[in-house]
Amino acid sequence: MPEQPTTPPTSPCTPAETTPPAGGAAPAPKAHEYAHERDWPGYYRAVAGKGARETLLKALELFERDAPSDLPRFAIDLGCGSGRDTFELLRRGWRVLAVDASELGLSLLKKEVPSEHADRLETMLSGYEDFTPRRATFINASYALPFCEPSRFDEVWARIAAAIPPGGRFAGQFFGERDDWAALPDRAHHTRPQVERLLAEFTIDRLQEVENREAGATGIVKNWHVFHVVAKKRPGGSS
Numbered sequence: 465m466p467e468q469p470t471t472p473p474t475s476p477c478t479p480a481e482t483t484p485p486a487g488g489a490a491p492a493p494k495a496h497e498y499a500h501e502r503d504w505p506g507y508y509r510a511v512a513g514k515g516a517r518e519t520l521l522k523a524l525e526l527f528e529r530d531a532p533s534d535l536p537r538f539a540i541d542l543g544c545g546s547g548r549d550t551f552e553l554l555r556r557g558w559r560v561l562a563v564d565a566s567e568l569g570l571s572l573l574k575k576e577v578p579s580e581h582a583d584r585l586e587t588m589l590s591g592y593e594d595f596t597p598r599r600a601t602f603i604n605a606s607y608a609l610p611f612c613e614p615s616r617f618d619e620v621w622a623r624i625a626a627a628i629p630p631g632g633r634f635a636g637q638f639f640g641e642r643d644d645w646a647a648l649p650d651r652a653h654h655t656r657p658q659v660e661r662l663l664a665e666f667t668i669d670r671l672q673e674v675e676n677r678e679a680g681a682t683g684i685v686k687n688w689h690v691f692h693v694v695a696k697k698r699p700g701g702s703s
């Protein structure tokens with residue numbers, strides 16, 4: 465029985481994220497239809513102005529509730545896109561390294577960052593596959609890691625997990641094997657036991673497995689199978 469979300473689960477493309485049709489024109493594709501094609505410029509247009517992801521907000525709430533610690537408020541936003549989560553981290557006083565393989569995503573992010581936060585933001589143009597994170601109290605990867613080259617996923621994840629110190633957190637999504645995109649050769653999908661193994665060095669704050677269906681603009685329905693994760697590195701884990 466899947467755990468019930470405490471807040472409505474977000475997909476990259478909930479109905480709220482549909483681009484409104486202009487003047488009776490055919491509805492514009494939804495964000496997930498762009499993501500299906502890896503059309504990141506279209507995706508950034510479709511999610512423009514959207515707020516931070518629930519998993520990011522949950523992790524920040526938990527950090528705020530934790531006992532005072534010496535861990536620096538430094539986060540990596542991996543697959544940051546045009547910056548919806550990075551902006552929230554900066555707003556809450558974190559220093560952020562925002563990483564994405566899309567130059568357009570990073571340039572949209574830099575254009576929108578409030579000038580009073582700019583000195584706490586660093587950006588890096590990189591694929592996950594070539595990126596070695598430095599030690600970070602928080603690594604956030606919203607709807608990002610399933611787009612990793614599948615044959616490189618395990619090493620990418622090992623570097624992420626190793627970079628988070630005990631008391632630090634990971635937040636983000638993994639996609640399950642019953643998601644329609646699992647059939648695509650360029651996506652990394654995981655079963656629940658595999659997700660639990662990835663998180664072996666973590667205490668689970670949230671692991672919500674959500675399966676639902678969403679119609680795209682053309683009526684084609686996508687089956688989603690998503691794990692929403694917030695997890696805290698245990699003392700004694702690597703790093």
Ligand SMILES: C[S@@+](CC[C@H](N)C(=O)[O-])C[C@H]1O[C@@H](n2cnc3c(N)ncnc32)[C@H](O)[C@@H]1O
Nearest residue numbers: 543544545564565566590591592606607611612
């Ligand atoms: C679905 S978007 C998510 C963006 C943002 N985190 C959000 O929640 O809206 C996926 C992002 O991952 C980036 N991406 C895809 N494959 C990547 C890779 N192999 N390495 C780095 N970034 C990648 C894309 O450029 C895109 O910005």
